[in-house]
Amino acid sequence: MLETILPTASPDFMSDIFDFFSLASYNWIFRLTTVTFAIISSTTYIWIRVLHYLSLYYETSITIDSDDPIYTHVMSWLAVNVSTRRLQARTAKASGYSEDQTRVMEYNASARDGKFHLIEWQKFTKPDFEPHVGEHIFFFRGRRFWITRNKNDSLLQDHLLSGNQFSINKSEYIRISCWGQSADPIKEFLQESKSIYLTQECSKTRIFRAKDISWSPRWYCAATRATRPISTISLDESTKKALLRDVNEFLNPKAPRWYANRGIPYRRGYLLHGPPGTGKTSLSFALGGLFGLPIYCLSLVDTGMTEDKLLACFGALPNRCIVLLEDIDTVDISRRRDGSAGGDQGKGEHKTQMTLSGLLNAIDGVASHEGRILIMTTNHPEVLDPALVRKGRVDLEVPFGLATKEQIVNLFTIMYSHDYDDEEQGDEIAKEKLIAAALRFGDLLDADIFSPAEITEFLMVRKDDYWKALRDVTQWKEEVLAKREEVTKRFRELRDKRD
Numbered sequence: 001m002l003e004t005i006l007p008t009a010s011p012d013f014m015s016d017i018f019d020f021f022s023l024a025s026y027n028w029i030f031r032l033t034t035v036t037f038a039i040i041s042s043t044t045y046i047w048i049r050v051l052h053y054l055s056l057y058y059e060t061s062i063t064i065d066s067d068d069p070i071y072t073h074v075m076s077w078l079a080v081n082v083s084t085r086r087l088q089a090r091t092a093k094a095s096g097y098s099e100d101q102t103r104v105m106e107y108n109a110s111a112r113d114g115k116f117h118l119i120e121w122q123k124f125t126k127p128d129f130e131p132h133v134g135e136h137i138f139f140f141r142g143r144r145f146w147i148t149r150n151k152n153d154s155l156l157q158d159h160l161l162s163g164n165q166f167s168i169n170k171s172e173y174i175r176i177s178c179w180g181q182s183a184d185p186i187k188e189f190l191q192e193s194k195s196i197y198l199t200q201e202c203s204k205t206r207i208f209r210a211k212d213i214s215w216s217p218r219w220y221c222a223a224t225r226a227t228r229p230i231s232t233i234s235l236d237e238s239t240k241k242a243l244l245r246d247v248n249e250f251l252n253p254k255a256p257r258w259y260a261n262r263g264i265p266y267r268r269g270y271l272l273h274g275p276p277g278t279g280k281t282s283l284s285f286a287l288g289g290l291f292g293l294p295i296y297c298l299s300l301v302d303t304g305m306t307e308d309k310l311l312a313c314f315g316a317l318p319n320r321c322i323v324l325l326e327d328i329d330t331v332d333i334s335r336r337r338d339g340s341a342g343g344d345q346g347k348g349e350h351k352t353q354m355t356l357s358g359l360l361n362a363i364d365g366v367a368s369h370e371g372r373i374l375i376m377t378t379n380h381p382e383v384l385d386p387a388l389v390r391k392g393r394v395d396l397e398v399p400f401g402l403a404t405k406e407q408i409v410n411l412f413t414i415m416y417s418h419d420y421d422d423e424e425q426g427d428e429i430a431k432e433k434l435i436a437a438a439l440r441f442g443d444l445l446d447a448d449i450f451s452p453a454e455i456t457e458f459l460m461v462r463k464d465d466y467w468k469a470l471r472d473v474t475q476w477k478e479e480v481l482a483k484r485e486e487v488t489k490r491f492r493e494l495r496d497k498r499d
Contacts, residue, residue: 061176061186063173064176070190071172073194074147074150074174074176074190078199079128080251088132089127124236143185147175150173150175163256176190201224207225208294208295218229227288233283234410234411235398236450243292243398266371269363269373270396272377273379273400284388295324295379297326298313298324298325300359308364318369318372321372323373326377347395356385360387402448404448407440411459413438416464444474454480458473458476
């Protein structure tokens with residue numbers, strides 16, 4: 001039968017097959033396995049060497065450190081445009097106005113009795129996703145790219161007065177690669193991702209703070225807030241226009257050359273002074289939003305802040321930004337060049353390790369940073385050292401006072417102005433009623449008595465009904481003035497007892 005099916009098969013065909021798998025044939029299988037393994041190993045080695053030389057001579061790559069803003073631009077683009085099965089999930093950060101609006105309708109549909117519940121609101125907050133650590137492939141403008149995301153943990157030594165201390169530095173970087181001998185395709189990708197990211201951030205103001213690293217101070221983005229319209233700032237219109245014109249001239253692209261040709265340092269300083277609650281810090285944020293400038297907040301009383309760290313922080317600033325030093329009058333260095341405490345009248349509320357000369361050197365010393373706008377705020381400009389506020393360091397002083405009649409009417413109008421949709425813009429009757437109510441509100445409050453913050457707080461409690469604000473304003477005014485009189489009386493009694 002076997003010969004009929006396989007004519008060439010011999011009678012000993014089956015026995016030969018069994019002999020092949022017998023113990024006598026194991027030596028031949030071992031030799032075959034060895035040869036196969038040698039071929040695979042040599043092929044793999046040759047392929048690795050070929051890839052090595054190809055990457056050495058025909059691969060272009062650009063590496064980006066996680067501390068650089070470009071890293072955020074790239075990761076934001078990848079999170080939207082790259083489809084991968086290896087993702088890293090993060091809890092979504094506090095979003096801006098535009099992002100929240102996409103969830104409002106869904107939340108309102110499920111809300112009960114109009115009562116806000118944080119957990120219910122968080123149900124509609126989706127996590128943020130981005131490519132995980134490793135290599136990922138993507139295409140940009142028809143060209144193949146691959147990106148490698150790596151993390152490094154290095155041991156750093158901090159030299160402190162108390163002895164040497166070690167800390168773990170967790171750094172991260174990404175490497176973008178493509179075939180070719182020119183890095184232009186990667187540069188185009190970086191420019192595109194940067195343009196898309198900044199377009200999305202135009203309606204936001206980024207706030208940076210100094211990272212507490214003793215060996216190398218760095219800046220990190222502490223918050224991103226919705227841009228505040230400059231029209232919401234309660235300030236004299238002529239003063240506001242003068243300030244905006246001065247900032248705009250300084251930021252003009254032609255300005256650096258103009259300053260350099262005349263030997264003038266390219267930097268600008270402003271001093272905002274006035275009673276508490278008059279809008280000094282708010283103006284700083286509004287300027288950042290209006291001109292698209294990031295705001296770098298510095299505190300001279302932070303633990304460990306020294307003159308060297310202050311110089312390092314100023315040196316790490318970008319070319320165009322706002323540096324905000326708040327309540328400069330509460331620090332000892334604002335009155336003494338050697339940092340010593342003065343009398344009771346000039347004594348600051350906070351101690352610091354810096355001297356006034358160290359602060360002045362950081363602001364406009366020989367090696368100081370150029371291209372930035374320095375804003376200092378204070379409630380008591382009269383106690384500041386003249387060297388700190390001289391012309392050249394403070395180019396423009398912006399006084400803030402208590403609310404005038406015009407500012408009171410403006411605050412009322414802003415508070416009760418609706419976010420009109422297109423179909424509601426023609427409701428002129430409602431606007432006329434609002435203007436009339438605002439003028440009536442201005443008549444019921446005396447000028448230069450209340451701060452804009454006090455008036456805003458009063459209106460906030462009654463933001464749903466401006467008629468209620470008109471009815472309650474007289475009683476509120478009497479209560480506030482009575483509390484002020486009581487506080488003043490107690491202060492006088494304590495001062496008399498101390499004397």
